[in-house]
Amino acid sequence: MNLHEHQAKELLKKYGAAIQEGIAVESVDEAVKAAEQLTQSTGTQWYVVKAQVHAGGRGKAGGVKLAKNIEELKEKAGQILGMTLISPQTGPQGKKVNRILIAQDVYYGDQSAIKEFYISILLDRATKKNVIIYSTEGGMEIEEVAETHPEKVHKEYIDPLLGLQAFQARQIAFNLGLSGQAYKEMVNFVDKIYNAYIGADASLVEINPCLKTSDDKIIAVDGKISIDDNALYRQVELAEQEDKRELEAMEVEAMSYDLNYVKLDGNVGCMVNGAGLAMATMDIIKLSGGEPANFLDVGGTANAERVEKAFRIILKDPNVKAILINIFGGIVRCDRVAQGVVDAYKSIGNIPVPIIVRLQGTNAEEGKKLIDESGLKVQSAILLKEAAEAVKAVMA
Amino acid sequence: MSILVNKNSKIIVQGFTGKEGTFHAEQMIAYGTKVVGGVTPGKGGQKHLDLPVYNTVADAVAATGADVSIIFVPPAFAADGIMEAADSGIRVIVCITEGIPVQDMLKAKKAVENSSSILIGPNCPGVITPEEAKVGIMPGFVFKKGRIGIVSKSGTLTYEAADQIVKAGFGVSTAIGIGGDPIIGTTTKEAVELFMNDPETDAIVMIGEIGGSMEADAARWIQENGNKKPVIGFIAGQTAPAGRRMGHAGAIIGGKDDTAEAKMKIMSACGLHVVASPAEIGAEVAKHIK
Numbered sequence: 001m002n003l004h005e006h007q008a009k010e011l012l013k014k015y016g017a018a019i020q021e022g023i024a025v026e027s028v029d030e031a032v033k034a035a036e037q038l039t040q041s042t043g044t045q046w047y048v049v050k051a052q053v054h055a056g057g058r059g060k061a062g063g064v065k066l067a068k069n070i071e072e073l074k075e076k077a078g079q080i081l082g083m084t085l086i087s088p089q090t091g092p093q094g095k096k097v098n099r100i101l102i103a104q105d106v107y108y109g110d111q112s113a114i115k116e117f118y119i120s121i122l123l124d125r126a127t128k129k130n131v132i133i134y135s136t137e138g139g140m141e142i143e144e145v146a147e148t149h150p151e152k153v154h155k156e157y158i159d160p161l162l163g164l165q166a167f168q169a170r171q172i173a174f175n176l177g178l179s180g181q182a183y184k185e186m187v188n189f190v191d192k193i194y195n196a197y198i199g200a201d202a203s204l205v206e207i208n209p210c211l212k213t214s215d216d217k218i219i220a221v222d223g224k225i226s227i228d229d230n231a232l233y234r235q236v237e238l239a240e241q242e243d244k245r246e247l248e249a250m251e252v253e254a255m256s257y258d259l260n261y262v263k264l265d266g267n268v269g270c271m272v273n274g275a276g277l278a279m280a281t282m283d284i285i286k287l288s289g290g291e292p293a294n295f296l297d298v299g300g301t302a303n304a305e306r307v308e309k310a311f312r313i314i315l316k317d318p319n320v321k322a323i324l325i326n327i328f329g330g331i332v333r334c335d336r337v338a339q340g341v342v343d344a345y346k347s348i349g350n351i352p353v354p355i356i357v358r359l360q361g362t363n364a365e366e367g368k369k370l371i372d373e374s375g376l377k378v379q380s381a382i383l384l385k386e387a388a389e390a391v392k393a394v395m396a
Numbered sequence: 397m398s399i400l401v402n403k404n405s406k407i408i409v410q411g412f413t414g415k416e417g418t419f420h421a422e423q424m425i426a427y428g429t430k431v432v433g434g435v436t437p438g439k440g441g442q443k444h445l446d447l448p449v450y451n452t453v454a455d456a457v458a459a460t461g462a463d464v465s466i467i468f469v470p471p472a473f474a475a476d477g478i479m480e481a482a483d484s485g486i487r488v489i490v491c492i493t494e495g496i497p498v499q500d501m502l503k504a505k506k507a508v509e510n511s512s513s514i515l516i517g518p519n520c521p522g523v524i525t526p527e528e529a530k531v532g533i534m535p536g537f538v539f540k541k542g543r544i545g546i547v548s549k550s551g552t553l554t555y556e557a558a559d560q561i562v563k564a565g566f567g568v569s570t571a572i573g574i575g576g577d578p579i580i581g582t583t584t585k586e587a588v589e590l591f592m593n594d595p596e597t598d599a600i601v602m603i604g605e606i607g608g609s610m611e612a613d614a615a616r617w618i619q620e621n622g623n624k625k626p627v628i629g630f631i632a633g634q635t636a637p638a639g640r641r642m643g644h645a646g647a648i649i650g651g652k653d654d655t656a657e658a659k660m661k662i663m664s665a666c667g668l669h670v671v672a673s674p675a676e677i678g679a680e681v682a683k684h685i686k
Contacts, residue, residue, distance in 0.1 A: 123498060125578050125608050128505055160502035201497055229641075230471060231497035262640050275576060275644045276550020276605055279632035280674040283656075286635045287673050295642050328552045328559075330535035360559060362535060383563075384556065384675040 008223030015196035022103030031077040044104035057087030109214030116209035138209035201231030266291025269314035288391035304340035334359040334367030358387035409434040411468035453484040475500035482511040491518035515581025521551035521573035542567015545591035548603035560678025576644030585614040606633035615666035626684035
């Protein structure tokens with residue numbers, strides 16, 4: 001689960017890390033109030049208006065603007081709220097901005113004393129450790145830095161049993177070229193953000209830029225945090241913060257039915273039991289001349305109710321020209337699934353696209369018979385190869 | 397001989413009296429697996445499915461001599477269950493549970509590494525040595541005894557592969573579902589190594605998916621060790637978009653090296669027989685077995 005920037009920064013603050021202060025709002029009136037409040041609490045005279053969407057590249061896309069007084073703030077908040085933000089990470093359709101963050105200006109004072117860094121914490125699967133990745137090249141895409149200046153990307157591996165050690169935090173601060181007060185602040189900052197990463201069951205904490213201010217404070221100016229979905233049961237407060245408007249509407253609906261659905265851009269819908277087989281089925285569709293319209297894992301209990309809900313979700317996608325159902329019956333019996341398909345078909349009425357049902361495993365023959373004798377326009381198959389050929393025929 | 401489990405394995409079930417544990421223990425027993433008891437804290441001394449229930453894994457091991465454990469404990473407690481099994485000297489721990497938090501698994505993985513146990517999973521279908529022992533949730537009838545080893549990240553794809561192998565006229569020595577999570581016990585490479593050293597396995601089917609570098613690591617190991625047995629490979633997720641989680645928590649394309657395409661290229665270069673379509677696994681196996 002992804003957090004918005006303002007939620008991520010509040011989380012870091014809760015764990016004791018300093019942040020660029022700000023208030024999230026959803027209207028221009030609220031923005032003005034937030035700005036006044038911010039001036040009172042921080043003394044800031046300028047404000048940064050930042051679009052809150054789950055995508056990077058906001059600055060270049062016009063989603064981050066500086067306002068030097070309340071009049072400008074109204075104007076810029078008005079421009080950003082409701083805009084469709086298009087960046088390389090949003091795809092061509094962009095993302096609607098429903099919420100903005102009014103943040104204090106932190107780039108004050110002697111400009112030559114200000115430095116931007118990059119810091120992130122994530123899981124390194126290869127070493128099975130958490131890793132802190134950091135660089136003096138803040139404000140840029142870290143992938144780009146890794147490509148052009150690999151020597152400027154540093155890594156500190158944290159043993160999960162031992163946790164972050166003081167010498168590691170010192171090493172990071174020194175490698176970032178800090179000394180004096182800023183060095184002490186950074187050691188403390190690293191410690192706090194690591195605690196946030198562990199405490200919140202995060203799968204990613206990325207702070208870019210992490211700023212050394214002209215008066216030697218270390219603060220998070222941006223924050224991107226993802227929470228491990230498997231840990232949401234014990235991160236209830238964070239789970240409640242999820243902004244569902246950021247998700248694909250169909251995915252939210254699927255989630256409410258406990259179906260694992262990811263929308264894609266293709267023309268052949270699919271419904272499969274098991275994540276690996278679902279991905280393999282998408283591959284079969286592609287090899288047969290189609291493009292997968294979705295990933296959909298109906299899970300272990302592919303009964304009539306779930307099949308019907310899965311059908312309805314797939315059919316909402318206007319791009320879908322055919323549907324391939326691929327079930328390997330283990331504990332689930334294929335005749336049950338077949339009955340589910342027939343019942344769902346009858347309940348939905350006239351399904352306008354061709355359907356191919358491939359049933360294999362427990363009671364596969366009985367399942368196939370049920371489909372074949374139903375009189376519905378549904379093709380049946382037992383071997384995966386036959387299903388692939390059926391898709392090919394439909395696509396031709 | 398096969399690997400990991402056989403007809404002499406003595407198996408206990410952690411989370412024995414729960415719904416999942418009960419259902420699958422019944423299925424395992426019906427298959428002929430030697431289940432000797434189970435563990436549910438607080439229910440020690442009771443009988444369940446005519447078998448003894450123990451409070452702790454240590455008690456169960458002391459009383460039954462169990463060497464294999466299968467875990468059906470809910471996600472919040474499963475990492476603890478793994479560590480308990482490792483601490484009690486269980487040789488092979490199979491964790492079926494899906495949805496264990498990553499930070500919990502990091503600790504459990506370290507605990508297993510510091511013990512003499514082998515962990516399979518979590519979030520996996522388990523291990524089956526056909527006609528000897530089923531320590532998992534797979535449909536037993538799909539697997540016929542033979543000399544092809546299967547290692548796979550995915551459950552239903554394992555069944556698919558086994559079914560094609562059997563329909564092509566062969567059988568399975570042992571099938572291992574290693575699980576689809578980012579942090580798992582036995583890796584693809586470790587499973588392949590077990591099969592390479594097993595005199596009853598003639599060829600290996602290796603099924604992977606997007607995410608991580610396990611398949612590439614295994615492929616390189618196979619080449620460095622002289623490609624002693626034919627390995628047939630398939631990677632699911634050739635059409636998966638980057639950055640989106642595809643069901644399995646580990647199935648997310650992170651960098652350019654963990655795409656299906658990159659993995660397939662490395663596997664081919666290392667002398668593995670890679671199929672683009674999952675429908676071709678059985679036919680490809682037939683090509684490489686005399």
